[in-house]
Amino acid sequence: MRGLxxxxxxHNCRGDPVWMLDAEKLGAWCLQAVTASxxxxxxxxxxxxxxxxxxxxxxxxxxLLAGSHVCVHTWPxxxxxxxxxxxxxxxxxxxxxxxxxxxxxTDRFVxxxxxxxxxxxxxxS
Numbered sequence: 389m390r391g392l393x394x395x396x397x398x399h400n401c402r403g404d405p406v407w408m409l410d411a412e413k414l415g416a417w418c419l420q421a422v423t424a425s426x427x428x429x430x431x432x433x434x435x436x437x438x439x440x441x442x443x444x445x446x447x448x449x450x451x452l453l454a455g456s457h458v459c460v461h462t463w464p465x466x467x468x469x470x471x472x473x474x475x476x477x478x479x480x481x482x483x484x485x486x487x488x489x490x491x492x493x494t495d496r497f498v499x500x501x502x503x504x505x506x507x508x509x510x511x512x513s
Contacts, residue, residue, distance in 0.1 A: 389510035390477040391456065394490045398469040400500035407496055408462040408469065411436045411447040417496070418449050418458060425489040427475070427482065428454040456482075460493065469497050474509075 407414050415434035422429045431452040437445030443465035451458040455476035462469050473490045475482040494502060 391509035392475050392477060392483045392486050393507040393509050394471075394473045394486055395505045395507075396471040396490060396494055397503040398471065398494060398497050398499035399467070399502065401467045401469055401497040402500065403496060403498035405464060408446065408464040408467075409436075409444055411449060414447060414460065414462075415449045415451075418451050418460060418493070421489060421492045421496075422451055422453065422458060425492065426485045427456070427489065430454050458489065458493075469499070 401408065407417075411434040415432055419429050419432060429451050433448075433450045433452075435448045437447065439445050446462040446464055447460075448462075449458075449460040453475070455478070456474045457472070458474075459472040460469065471490060471493050473486050473493070475486040477483065490504070
């Protein structure tokens with residue numbers, strides 16, 4: 389098994405708040421971003437969290453890719469988003485596509501700053 393796992397924590401997001409509140413709209417956009425990056429979506433799940441004493445509920449968007457996944461979780465009251473992009477690189481290197489997708493997702497939320505991590509999964513055998 390070989391793969392690349394990218395994560396990003398987005399802080400003080402300044403983009404249109406609808407992207408942090410509307411699971412269906414963000415989910416549809418994520419499906420387009422997946423296709424634009426050259427990856428293949430095979431299923432999806434979009435969820436809106438309940439309103440709490442801290443403000444509007446966030447959303448979770450998961451797109452199952454052929455051999456991998458993308459997850460987006462939002463916290464509108466904190467103007468925060470977490471991103472998770474994992475691609476399997478067995479049978480071909482999809483790393484550039486994963487990086488392009490992560491950049492597209494990050495740009496959607498216009499964060500003031502981000503913390504990004506990259507983890508190579510598995511080995512070369």
